[in-house]
Amino acid sequence: MSSPIWWVAFNALILSLLALDLGVFHRRGHAVGVREALTWSAIWVSLAIAFGVGIWWKLGQQPALEFFTGYLVEEALSVDNLFVFIMIFGYFRVPAELQHRVLFWGILGALVMRGAMIATGALLLERFHWVIYIFGAFLVITGIRMALSSGEAIEPDANPVLRLLRRFIPVTTRFHGEKFFVREALRPGEPVRRVATPLFVVLVLVETTDVVFALDSIPAIFGVTRDPFLVYSSNVFAILGLRSLYFVLAGVIGKFHLLKYGLSVVLAFVGVKMIIAEWYKIPIGIALGVVALVLLASVLLSLVIPPKEPPPAVEADAASNDGSVR
Numbered sequence: 001m002s003s004p005i006w007w008v009a010f011n012a013l014i015l016s017l018l019a020l021d022l023g024v025f026h027r028r029g030h031a032v033g034v035r036e037a038l039t040w041s042a043i044w045v046s047l048a049i050a051f052g053v054g055i056w057w058k059l060g061q062q063p064a065l066e067f068f069t070g071y072l073v074e075e076a077l078s079v080d081n082l083f084v085f086i087m088i089f090g091y092f093r094v095p096a097e098l099q100h101r102v103l104f105w106g107i108l109g110a111l112v113m114r115g116a117m118i119a120t121g122a123l124l125l126e127r128f129h130w131v132i133y134i135f136g137a138f139l140v141i142t143g144i145r146m147a148l149s150s151g152e153a154i155e156p157d158a159n160p161v162l163r164l165l166r167r168f169i170p171v172t173t174r175f176h177g178e179k180f181f182v183r184e185a186l187r188p189g190e191p192v193r194r195v196a197t198p199l200f201v202v203l204v205l206v207e208t209t210d211v212v213f214a215l216d217s218i219p220a221i222f223g224v225t226r227d228p229f230l231v232y233s234s235n236v237f238a239i240l241g242l243r244s245l246y247f248v249l250a251g252v253i254g255k256f257h258l259l260k261y262g263l264s265v266v267l268a269f270v271g272v273k274m275i276i277a278e279w280y281k282i283p284i285g286i287a288l289g290v291v292a293l294v295l296l297a298s299v300l301l302s303l304v305i306p307p308k309e310p311p312p313a314v315e316a317d318a319a320s321n322d323g324s325v326r
Contacts, residue, residue, distance in 0.1 A: 006229055014236055017047075018108065037247035044241035051237065055230075062284060066225035067234055069288040073224060073270065074238035075245075076263060076295050077217040079256075082246050084209050092202050094175075101178050102199060103243040106206035113211055114235050117218050122228040132274050135219040139271030142216050147264035161208045162201065170195040210239075216267065223270035224287065257307040262298025266291055 048071055056064035089099055124131045165171075172195045176182045180200040185192045221231050269290060273282050 010229075010233055010236075014111070014240070017240070018104075037244045040244035041241060041248055044237065044244060048237040048241070051233065063225075063227065063230060065284040065288055066227065067230050069284055069291060070221040070224045070230060070234035071237055072288065072291055072295070073220055073266060074217055074235055075241065076266060076291070077213065077220065078238055078242045078245070079259060079263070082242070085206065085246055088202055088205050088209070092198055094199070094202055098175065098178060098199060100243065100247075102203050102206060103246060106203055106210065107239050107243060109207050110210040110214075110239055111236060113207070114214050114218065114239070115232060117214055118228060118231050118235065121218055121222055122226075122231070125222060125226060132222075132277070135222060136271040136274030139216070139219055139223065139267045139274070141271075143264040143266070143268035143271065146267065147261055149260070162205060165196075165201065165204055171201055172197055175199060219274075220267060220270045223274040224284070256299055256302040258298045258302040258305065259295075262294050265294045265298075269294070 052064050052067045052071070055067050085103070088094075089102075094102065121135075125135075170193065172182065172184055174197070176197050176199075178199070179197055180203065181194055181196055183192050184195050218231070218235070221234060225231060269287075273287060276282075
């Protein structure tokens, strides 16, 4: 599927969909409700399914199954992004009507950066076959670390990219609607100059967060297929559906407390699949079934098994107030 026709046609389709999305359906910023988000999620999922069916009809079963497996893996791993997006929007108190704009431009930038990362990964795998073992080991280690992580909170102010941004670009403390830059005097008596708004800061954080998560997801999909077009197209459809998925899951995502274990198993499974591919290739149909079953089981178990409550801090407070000298 390396023909330029596939790449040109696919990118023309995606750019047309994005232009239709921003220029027609979301021309004016507004708070996206659950019903609207569910509708758009259904649209993006249907488009991905239709695209996969088209691959099946045009090229056969194997490429289509590789696309669907890669899409499922990418969509599942994108859920991790949602946790961070929710935290970033809450930390900066981004108004609900501005969140879609940030996600739109953030995901548009992510398409470009992921395209470059996929091209680099494909080139490395083509010229240095042993890189596949590094990718595989990296995914296994990442899966284990994800399962053992305590889920500690992330502090946006500790982000080195954000610190660098604030060092070179003046940032105002007030939102100015959908604008990323405005002309304003930051302090009384200072000259009016071009400054970034908090919305631009949030956009930068969203972009850098996606790059970090892509370091896991792109090697994972190369464990499913080595075709750069299938890697890219499944990534694109997963990212495009991420915006509407955010507004669907923003209020309930905390209930899926066991999902990280399912994702860790998926990463480890794909890593092992990459490592042993030289000696035994796991059929793509089985791989798709394993990924779907693990993710479904982690979601259902999250709904059945209640999360562990954190240990109460009352005892420590009582001990510090018992009159003893420390």
